[in-house]
Amino acid sequence: MTTRDPIALLERYGRQLLVEGVEPARQVALGDWCLAVATDGSDVARLAADVALRYAVGAGIGRYCLADAALADSNPEDLDPAVERIGGADPSAAGLARPPVAHLYFARRRYGASVDLLLTEHDDGWEQGAGHDAVVSTVVLELGDPQDGAQAGPEDAPGLGTLAARLLVCHLLGLEPLPAVLHLRWPDDDADPEVHVRAPSESGAEVADLADGAAPPGLLAELQRTPAALDAILAHASADYPNEACGFVVRDADGSLRAVPTRNLQDRYHAIDPETYPRTSRTAFKLDERVIVREEEAGHPLQIIFHTHCEAGAYFSAEDARAAAPGGEPIFPDAGHLVLSVMGGVVRALALFRFDAVSGRFVPELGGGPLPR
Amino acid sequence: MSIRIKIPTPLRKFTANKDVVEVEGSNVGEALRALDAAHPGMWAKICDDNGKVRRFINVYAGDDDIRFLEGMATPVDAKTEISIIPAIAGGC
Amino acid sequence: MKIAIFGCGGLGVPAAWTLAAAGASELLLVDPDHVERSNLHRQVLYREADLGRPKAQALAEALQRRFPTLRVQTLQAQMDADSVRSALRGYDAGFEGTDDAAMKFHVSDAVIAARTDTAGRDAGARLACIAAAIGRRGQHFVVGPQTACYRCLFEAPPPPESVASCRIAGVIGPVVGEVGARAARALWRALHGRAEPARSALVRLDAGRYDRIAVDVAQDCSCRGGPGE
Known part of the structure; x- marks a missing residue:
């Protein structure tokens, strides 16, 4: 100005x-x-x-x-x-x-x-x-x-x-x-x-509060109380930078959350069909879905699908919404979608989105926002 | 030849909630046509108007996506299970 | 639909924009003032190039640039009870968004006069929306053929010196914009029968929260809650 x-x-x-x-x-x-x-x-x-x-x-x-x-x-x-x-x-x-x-x-x-x-x-x-x-x-x-x-x-x-x-x-x-x-x-x-x-939204403050155990209900809050799972996601997000990282979180038989990082297959699809898959793994992800099928068959239900946005915010993009609910029908209506903003290889913010059946769209769950430094 | 097709949860409303359907066919295209004959509507859910697998659907023959095999012409036999799996994808 | 808009300021501008976009066929824009730079933060259809020009004229041109088929009349005048009544003749509805409390009663009274005139000689509008905003607060109220009137809500205009104006208390631009746009939307829906005709409510926005207060016809009010015998 x-x-x-x-x-x-x-x-x-x-x-x-x-x-x-x-x-x-x-x-x-x-x-x-x-x-x-x-x-x-x-x-x-x-x-x-x-x-x-x-x-x-x-x-x-x-x-x-x-x-x-x-x-x-x-x-x-x-x-x-x-x-x-x-x-x-x-x-x-x-x-x-x-x-x-x-x-x-x-x-x-x-x-x-x-x-x-x-x-x-x-x-x-x-x-x-x-x-x-x-x-x-x-x-x-x-x-x-x-x-x-x-x-x-x-x-x-x-x-x-x-x-x-x-x-x-x-x-x-x-x-x-x-x-x-x-x-x-x-x-x-x-x-x-x-x-x-x-x-x-008092994002930053809430993340700090969650560490003290004063957590609101919700999947994101539960994930933030499960350091092993959250740390695995953060490490995977940094490791795959500057490409988008992806994976999911299942619930084990003992009731706890476990992160399952997966490979981003986007480049493989882009290579054989760039018309249908115009983006590379720099700005898109495609997860190996068979890993989810295997976990579910083993009795570990899917809870969260996660992916990163590199040099971009932790928002649920139009592309994310199209893929998660083609034609407006969510593929996994009960799963949370965790999006992490990665800047220079470091996760700076995260937000978890869930499908809201009333409005027919994905809305953020309480507790997202910037991560404490 | 009898081929097993695994149906994902979101598409089971077309198969009377069956998670596996057995059909006859010698390649993926034939098997999916047979699936559509038994459970009308399945073909359109899986393929677009040009007969190509939709962007947000994967069809696996055994361990690989048929996009990396011979597409609809990918041969199958009684030992090959076909899996229909919704894609999990997105981007910033 | 033909709608007369009193006041081409922080409320009148977004209301005119909303009603023109919604599909009004004709607007009458009434305002005695000229565009000043201190208006621009909230009266966002004006341009720097309009500084010093009559507001009614500048707004008419801004609307016609965006909505070429819209008919617009302008009236650069200070209004009173009689001129409000005569301005509303031949119009379907009125929108009151001036900073003059007396004007709000004039517009409400004109609607009551039109609806109680059973001889059918008064061709004035039988519907109006009355809006106000200041600071981070605002409100709007629709007077219709069967509703309570502005005098059921407030008995009489307060003395002018007791009314805080945005000249003193200030106003946030998008807040008054939101009140004007939402008030015009309420009027448009009432015009199309998409609002309960007999119930009226004062809708208030205060510090980002809305509420609504149902307003009943006051027993001793001269409007007597609907058309005459």
Whole structure:
């Protein structure tokens, strides 16, 4: 962001600075953030993304990139000429934005619409991958039962876009913690919304709490109480870097969790059929499924499937969701999907996602977030 | 020749919950066609419109994915078990 | 659907954007003010190039750039009870998003006047949404053909000097944007019969949490909760 003199800042953000709890330093720091917006290409998602972008830039986000060619018409420079566009018209350049970056991904869903927020905060040495943290948040907007034809329409999009911008801006201004999952119901027979905040996110602190045994229920918490399994996963994640590492966790006869690291077969498939498997193991994984079959036949049921994202955050990607639930049907509806963010060979963050049958999507379980240094 | 096909949990709703189905055939393609004849719908779950195994499904003949063998023409005999296994995959 | 929007500020901008996107055929934009730089953090359809221009006109152009088939009328004027009533004639609904408490009563009163006029001479809107926002808080309320009115909720406008404005208490841009967008959505759904016609509720957003308070017709209120005899 181009540095603004204090008078210009006061003139533009004066009304916002008057709000109780807003510190001027936080307002100025918003200018360092880059907003990367992407959509699934649907009209609802594109409108919501455009709305969110203008509100975020209006509130003081200093940089943006359009990780989606469908948003090419968005032009927040006319609102604030000081905003800096990263990557020009090339959507693939979005990944190059240096932290801090807030990614917003809007999608139309079977039950309504959703937005995923991923915050990658600046730390030291982005180029070296020495470390930055990812915070993940998912907003599920449920408009009703898809059986009854509930569908997100254009009248819903600005509400979702402003909500995403509000969560982001209020979080970055230090006013409201970002929820891990925000499950909204705007049902058709009710004039007005209900909001349920599930699982507040205080990621780093929670990881520390878990070590003291004050654990919330859940698979991730149980894994974090099983050092042998977690350490095996972390070691495997580092060993396979810079390729994605993968494997799974089973429950042994004595009830304890055991990690089973496996080879990433992606390169083997890419070599024989690059059209069907365009990615290499650098950005994709394919697990040796027969190992799972063998464990299950031996009476060790599958609990968690894990894989790493190299130089990327611990989020559940569109590719992950497609593979885990082709056509929207989860292959293992009861398994957790653990995603680990590996930066420069070190696991920096993790999050566990489970299929939510109500919303039909994968939502993070409480307790994920950056790992303590 | 009778061939054993192992059915994964998500597809057992098509096979009346049977985990193994025995069919006749001399290669993988014939065996899967016979499976579809006995349990309609299975072929479409396994293969796309071009007859290629879907991206998120693996078909194993014995110890190897048929993509690395001769595909649907991979010969099978009574000693070769065919396994249909959902792929576990993803990427950042 | 033809909708009149009073106030082209932090609430009116997102409301107009929402209603235009939803498919309104015509909007009337009413605002006496001009665009200032201190508006831009929350009135995000304006451009730096619009500074000093009448808001109603600048918003009309911003909407028409995005929605070329939308018809837009503008009115750059300070309104009172009578001019609100006459502005709502021929419109299906009104949206009130000014920072003037008296205006909220004028719009509510106009809806009540239209719905109690059994002779059918008053062709004014019989539906309106009244919104407000400040700091990290906001609220909206839909007045319809059979609901309670704004006077059932608040007896009369407070004295102007007692009302904190965003000039004093400030406002977070995306918060007022969210209230405006969600208020417009509620109005749009009410226009399409997708809301309980007889129940009204004050929907409040406060520090990121929503709640709703059901509002019943006040026994002694002149609106008497629905169309006249």
